[in-house]
Amino acid sequence: MTNLAALTNHQIRLAARPVGLPTRDGWSFTTEPVVEPGAGGIVIKNLSLSLDPAMRGWMNEGKSYIAPVGIGEVMRAGGIGKVISSSSPKFAVGDTVIGGLNVQEYSAFDEMSIKRAGITKVDLRIGSLTQWLNVLGMPGMTGYFGLMDVGQPKAGETLVVSGAAGAVGQTVGQLGKILGCRVVGIAGGQAKCDWVVNELGFDACIDYKGGSVKDGLKAHCPNGVDIYFDNVGGEILDHVLARINKKARIIICGAISQYNNTTAVQGPKNYLSLLVNRARMEGIVVFDYADRYHVAVNEMAGYLKAGKMKSKEDVVVGLDTFPETLLKLFNGENFGKLVLQVAAE
């Protein structure tokens, strides 16, 4: 067992609710001793944290699908780490685990909070550390259940996905191809577009920074859009609404274009296309599918092993870089699933 008394836990806490982009002065940097959590508990050395657009929502006050992070609390984050101390019969020192570790170097859980934080063991034989935060983790689960349960894709249909090179987008697009859909991505920049087409096998990708999304949709979706997996909201959602087919399904997974607004969210002015096309727009929150994660993990692990699915992570090293690293999500600088490496293995 590690000598916990010798360790210091660096943490990053929410100091103030951000207005617009969350900048460094909205965080506080604290240290704490690492203490034994008591009988049945575990201590985890955090290795890598998942940085996701949803984190921006957790910083806001108000009712949502999950309680907001309180002012002064360690920022919420999923992550992967190694058990360094355990009096739980379910975990042994050396186990690799995933769950709600938050933005800090060490996470200690008593018996009750292990379950609340969703700490589970991971098998590094079926996916790497970073794949467990990506295609086998929350983004992968979000993409899988959003596409499968809400999108209900059928072979031959046209699937459009925004944030195509992001964690959720890459999963959705590749799953779509496996299912026989025509898959058109929307991403920012030629490099990302080239990657999803050349490496992931998307049929096409529209660079929203380099040209007209409207024209791109027209060119690449000659048969209209049957499924739209939306991670971005804003004008792109309106452009897609203008091209949906009868009985189309729009999965509302996120709206990253709107998260840092200081004015009201931009509502989709083309929403009456839902009426004209008897189409559906439906929200998804991944936690609803927790009892089926294992099914999706097994399926996706099979695709990874068979080479039918690839993954890309954008790994930034250093807990202290958290404030600026998080912003990469909102200016579109991340290329692949954004991971903050807190410690090497």
Add this chain to the structure above:
Amino acid sequence: MTNLAALTNHQIRLAARPVGLPTRDGWSFTTEPVVEPGAGGIVIKNLSLSLDPAMRGWMNEGKSYIAPVGIGEVMRAGGIGKVISSSSPKFAVGDTVIGGLNVQEYSAFDEMSIKRAGITKVDLRIGSLTQWLNVLGMPGMTGYFGLMDVGQPKAGETLVVSGAAGAVGQTVGQLGKILGCRVVGIAGGQAKCDWVVNELGFDACIDYKGGSVKDGLKAHCPNGVDIYFDNVGGEILDHVLARINKKARIIICGAISQYNNTTAVQGPKNYLSLLVNRARMEGIVVFDYADRYHVAVNEMAGYLKAGKMKSKEDVVVGLDTFPETLLKLFNGENFGKLVLQVAAE
């Protein structure tokens, strides 16, 4: 048989595509002789026409769920009339029929166009002329299939319906009560609100002209909103989105607040409530359910007969009043299903 040669058919044609509200100068008033339609055809003397918000959409150019009315064409309208001449084996002189009769005094159909116009016989023993344009007609079918198929109501759920005193709204709310829902209407003016509560049995009704819809929803939907049947769009849709429950269903039937906009449609800025609540917004077009109209008609006729359902029609007399009568829909002056009586029986 009537002597057709003695008759003149007064018609109202779309003269120009309206910008904003469709005013009298956008219509042309023409006359034509009534001519025998040939073997297998029928001539109908039109009695009452159904005036509906959807008509505004049919006047616009562009792709929709139905082709726009062409400039110079007789305005499209559903209606009910009496067969005055027939060489069709399916219809006898004296039959009362319903279908696409358009805004004119007489409608002649050859064998092929009888089907295209959806002309069918109606049984006046199960509903009056105006009920056949209301709860047993298109508005009733729209309310029935929108609520049942898209809304999927369960007893004990809270159902909110806008345009509550209108043709679709009165059907939806009364069906909701029959199914055991808590039903809250939204309508314009105290008289309409009193009527839907006192006569139709809604649990409450919010007068959007007399107070805050937001406060009204808070007061009358203490357990949130499970189903919202939307006929109006605009700000009211946003207010309801702010109060929906997990897995709520929003039926997009219309958006009368937006039909005469000269600027862009107001998109629902609270649409991310769909994400937070894993809720669904879905459009409905009644024509999709044509093969099941008879099921709904039988069910609703049963409710009418049993006194479980009432109906109210707002009947205006005179073909020539059509332009101004239609506007009653858009300023909310109609009280009940708006009917234009072209001829007495």
